[in-house]
Amino acid sequence: MEKGVLELAELLRLENVEKTFKYGIVFGFKFKALDRVSLQLGQKPTIYALAGESGSGKTTLARVILRMLKPDSGRVLYKGREVYSLRGNELKWFRSEVQAVFQNPYASFNPLRRVYSYLLDTAMQLGGVRDEREAEELIEKTLLSVGLNPEDVKGKYPSQFSGGQLQRVAIARTLISRPKLIVADEPVSMLDASLRASILEIFKRLKENMGISFLYITHDLSTAYYISDEITIMLRGWIIEKGPVEKVLGEPLHPYTTALLESLAEPDLEKRAKWLNRVELGGIEEKEFVAGGCRYRHRCPLAFEKCSQEPPMVFVKDRGVYVKCWLYA
Template sequence: MSEDSKLRIENVTKLYGYGLLGLKKFKALDNISMDIDLTKPRIVVLAGETGSGKTTLLRIIMGMVKPNIGRVFYKGRDIHKLRGSEAKWYRREVQPIFQDPYETFNPLRKIDSYFYDTIRNVVGIKNRGEAEHRIDESLRFVGLSLDRVKGKYPHEFSGGELQRISIARALLTHPKMLLADEPVSMLDATLRVGILNILKNLKEKLNMVIIYVTHDLSTAYYIGDDISIMYRGTLVEYGPISKVYQEPRHPYTYALLESILEPDPSIRERYPAIKPSSIELKEFLIPGCRYANRCPYAKEICWHTLPPPTNVDGVVVRCWKYLDYKQS
């Protein structure tokens, strides 16, 4: 895989302040590394509990947040160093879809104005007829049309329709990658499958790479090709979703999946009972594995040293359990 054909997240760490005046720091993200092949259409899921760092990582990939340590490369270019025409190129190539469709659009602004602004300022199409054709094409991909949205305000649409409109706006630039931050979490269950199917169609028909952030593992399994499990700012397991679901390696992954899967005695025998969670910030401050406080396998090294990524049958896992380690 060449540098020009991948998204490379390299040792990304992000610090945030806490305590009086925020002078103390904790690692909201700690040494995150991951490569995504842009030549293969796929949906990569970032999954984990609220506060695991999923959205922070996504915003770093968007370029909205800059890491304290580490870099993000898209097709060989450091995205946080892009300026001028290169920054505009990245905005065309990589488009976001946000969680709350009602917060995406100004309630006092007509929906079609967002489309015309994107066409003019990002895509660079000035001709009105050509612009309207492009807008209508994007809207029809999600089951709407320009005539349906022209002159209307956000309150005239349902949440599901607004999320489809958000996807259509993102499609205007003909992006190569979409960054979807929990795009169905604010929708009724009856509307979720429709949005998920649109994302699957984007992958299959437009050959897109989609990074899909969620805490809902049932939708993750329905839509995903690969999955990254995050816990307290660390990436604990990453691989094909079928392998991760069928045989979770990291104790946290098992605990997470156990909450949605049918009880299977053959799986349970491999994992002792999980301890209840401690205070979240306390776990962020552990210098080693953040899961050590809850893990039934934790040993001394787990508390002090973050385990390196280890490939186990095609799945990358960060756990001392899978390393041939002998404590001196």
């Protein structure tokens, strides 16, 4: 595909991305945190969820996309340009168009520095303004767009904000450069339920009104279903199911996706005994990373002989759903 055509068709493209780490210091083992990961985001504004339990590779993938962690192999393309080949003005362009919101807003700001100074620096460096007056106008407009009064932000340190308020400031900071893609890594996991809803509503509004796409990284399938258009489920560095969110979570194909859904407690006391006995999801386990065949076979209730012999292939099901499982051979 020619570069110009690719720019029109895709915002982000990952091709067979791999990243290997060593787990443990002395008697550790090497494992692929990302194993031939491929995904695409089109130019149409979308919220794309990346879900899975801890150790699935979600945050590693986010860091690769953000140029924080170079992959061992594979390609990361943004608007047709290889991300890790960008230099000079092209790199500045990438950093203005691709922004990030992280899990802990307090970790994003120096506790001894006033928050407004971060916004001012971002506006002057990436906001395309000519002077401080224009920068302050841009900051005011941006803070209002996320439901904050600029006068309530000026002069304050991070400790003087609630978690929800500071996460809104962090979102405003990303918006100053007028991004096209925001990578949001567990952005609401440290907030209570009411604040989670307000932040997710901001994301939906930014997608609709400003044409911003989001890569929403989460372990919470309920918020993924609420906010997302498409979803990818990850397991031990693999993509094991992806497609439209209503299909993947409404009619799950992979046994792991089903287990994730069954791990959600239902607010029904009559079903308490049932969900207390549901599948337990594991942490980082050596045997799953180094297992021959399918990495989920040790926990899978439907595993059969072939699952221990060969890694599963990816099969395409109806309505654009992809599943990596021998059940669909």
